[in-house]
Amino acid sequence: MKTKKQNKAQMKIQQMSFMIIAVFTFFAVVGMMVFTIKLNSIRISADELEAQNAKLLASKIANSPEFSCGNLYGGSKTDCVDLDKVMALKSNIGKYSNFWGASNIEIRKVYPEWIWEDKECTPNNYPNCSMIHLITPSEKGEGKYNYVSLCRKEIYRKKIDGRTFDEVVDKCEVGQIIVRYGGEEE
Amino acid sequence: MINNKKGAMEFSFAWIFAIVAGAIILSLAIYGVVKFMNMQSSEIDAQTAKGIGVLLNPLETGFEDSKRVLMEISTDTRIYTGCSNDSIFGRQTITTSQKLSGEWSSEGVNVPFYNRYIFSKNPVQGKDFYIFSKPLEMPFKVADLIYITSTEDKYCFVNPPDEIEDEIKILIKKNTKKNENFILENRRVNCPEESIQICFDTQTGCDMNVNRNLRRVQRSSETLWYEGDALMYAAIFSSKKDYECQIDRLMNRTEQLYEIYQDKAEFILKKTNCDSELDIEVMRMINLLKNFQDSEDLSVIYDMSEEIDKKNKAYPECRLWY
Numbered sequence: 036m037k038t039k040k041q042n043k044a045q046m047k048i049q050q051m052s053f054m055i056i057a058v059f060t061f062f063a064v065v066g067m068m069v070f071t072i073k074l075n076s077i078r079i080s081a082d083e084l085e086a087q088n089a090k091l092l093a094s095k096i097a098n099s100p101e102f103s104c105g106n107l108y109g110g111s112k113t114d115c116v117d118l119d120k121v122m123a124l125k126s127n128i129g130k131y132s133n134f135w136g137a138s139n140i141e142i143r144k145v146y147p148e149w150i151w152e153d154k155e156c157t158p159n160n161y162p163n164c165s166m167i168h169l170i171t172p173s174e175k176g177e178g179k180y181n182y183v184s185l186c187r188k189e190i191y192r193k194k195i196d197g198r199t200f201d202e203v204v205d206k207c208e209v210g211q212i213i214v215r216y217g218g219e220e221e
Numbered sequence: 222m223i224n225n226k227k228g229a230m231e232f233s234f235a236w237i238f239a240i241v242a243g244a245i246i247l248s249l250a251i252y253g254v255v256k257f258m259n260m261q262s263s264e265i266d267a268q269t270a271k272g273i274g275v276l277l278n279p280l281e282t283g284f285e286d287s288k289r290v291l292m293e294i295s296t297d298t299r300i301y302t303g304c305s306n307d308s309i310f311g312r313q314t315i316t317t318s319q320k321l322s323g324e325w326s327s328e329g330v331n332v333p334f335y336n337r338y339i340f341s342k343n344p345v346q347g348k349d350f351y352i353f354s355k356p357l358e359m360p361f362k363v364a365d366l367i368y369i370t371s372t373e374d375k376y377c378f379v380n381p382p383d384e385i386e387d388e389i390k391i392l393i394k395k396n397t398k399k400n401e402n403f404i405l406e407n408r409r410v411n412c413p414e415e416s417i418q419i420c421f422d423t424q425t426g427c428d429m430n431v432n433r434n435l436r437r438v439q440r441s442s443e444t445l446w447y448e449g450d451a452l453m454y455a456a457i458f459s460s461k462k463d464y465e466c467q468i469d470r471l472m473n474r475t476e477q478l479y480e481i482y483q484d485k486a487e488f489i490l491k492k493t494n495c496d497s498e499l500d501i502e503v504m505r506m507i508n509l510l511k512n513f514q515d516s517e518d519l520s521v522i523y524d525m526s527e528e529i530d531k532k533n534k535a536y537p538e539c540r541l542w543y
Binding site for chain 1: 238242249264271363364484489492493538543
């Protein structure tokens with residue numbers, strides 16, 4: 036008699052335990068789903084803010100002191116990149132890795148059209164090159180771009196009365212500044 | 222539940238078990254909901270802070286001098302600005318806290334920016350904020366300094382010099398939508414009672430006194446040294462601790478920019494044979510900047526930058542900046 040009662044009680048406890056486990060599992064699954072959705076929405080808004088930042092950065096970076104021509108090339112120019120300065124920046128870029136919040140900054144010549152293959156600028160081939168990668172050499176991540184003038188000092192060899200003279204002149208070309216973000220996650 | 226023969230209530234094990242388990246489940250659920258709501262408010266705070274930082278992008282000037290915009294936030298907001306100089310360029314952090322159902326949320330996530338220099342009361346509180354910026358030049362542009370003021374904080378400028386008066390008039394004119402917080406008065410007594418009074422040169426007795434000859438802002442027992450109008454506004458709107466930290470960051474950026482110009486000079490010399498003849502002065506300047514301690518050292522650096530600027534202008538063909 037006692038054993039029968041004990042068995043019944045044990046059965047009830049087992050039922051209860053299963054029920055509790057089921058309820059806990061249900062809440063856990065629901066919680067996980069809510070958490071995943073929330074995390075996803077946070078990631079989406081973070082991506083949106085990053086994209087917005089990159090877009091605004093692309094349009095203003097040419098005017099930041101590390102890139103800007105200032106008044107150096109014949110009066111005040113906005114959206115003008117001093118390429119000589121960028122080449123100097125390239126050799127110091129390690130310090131600037133997080134500075135602008137972009138995973139990469141890229142400068143490309145657009146016009147006059149570069150007829151040879153894409154050529155990275157180095158102190159040896161400059162200015163006979165078509166692009167400068169700052170921060171990382173990769174082109175991963177989404178990019179936002181803006182058109183800019185790319186200006187530099189150049190030697191112009193002129194002939195007067197059969198004699199050759201070297202003159203330092205300002206030379207400007209059309210280019211693009213591309214700001215990439217989110218490259219490291221790929 | 223069972224009533225025994227004597228009338229007392231007896232709980233079966235199943236009942237006790239159900240009550241205990243139910244209580245645990247309920248308390249876990251309540252804890253989860255509270256945590257979730259806190260996470261939600263932290264998310265809003267972090268989004269607002271990052272949003273403010275992103276919104277500051279267009280404020281960085283090209284060649285215009287100063288711009289002022291009104292930032293409107295739908296709820297009462299506290300903007301906490303932090304400054305740290307633990308790395309080369311240091312960090313500007315923005316944190317926000319918003320008033321939700323009558324209570325201030327705890328400070329949200331610290332959003333860092335490495336290329337921003339914000340000067341404001343800490344925290345600055347309100348729904349509407351005026352933001353304006355001015356470039357710092359040493360002698361080339363180093364950065365845009367951003368000033369955030371709440372429309373709740375009124376700043377009364379007492380008899381400022383003409384150039385400051387003109388600039389403030391332009392700022393006021395550009396943004397006279399509502400709640401103007403910059404006031405120009407000839408006499409201190411005309412300032413609104415709750416306003417922060419800023420006196421210039423001979424005037425005394427204000428909350429702040431700006432001495433344009435000694436180039437310092439005096440506030441109770443604190444002295445903040447400045448050079449140029451951009452830093453004068455910075456000293457007016459921020460605390461001494463934040464000001465000194467930001468100046469340190471700015472001087473580090475100036476040093477890095479001088480190093481870039483030093484490399485540029487070498488690069489141009491090799492490429493075009495054009496010698497800017499600034500190498501010695503630039504090296505001296507880099508050394509001065511390396512030894513920068515606090516805002517009191519600004520005058521030496523500023524004088525040196527003026528000397529460099531004169532020399533740079535003397536060789537128009539090989540100028541490094543202009």
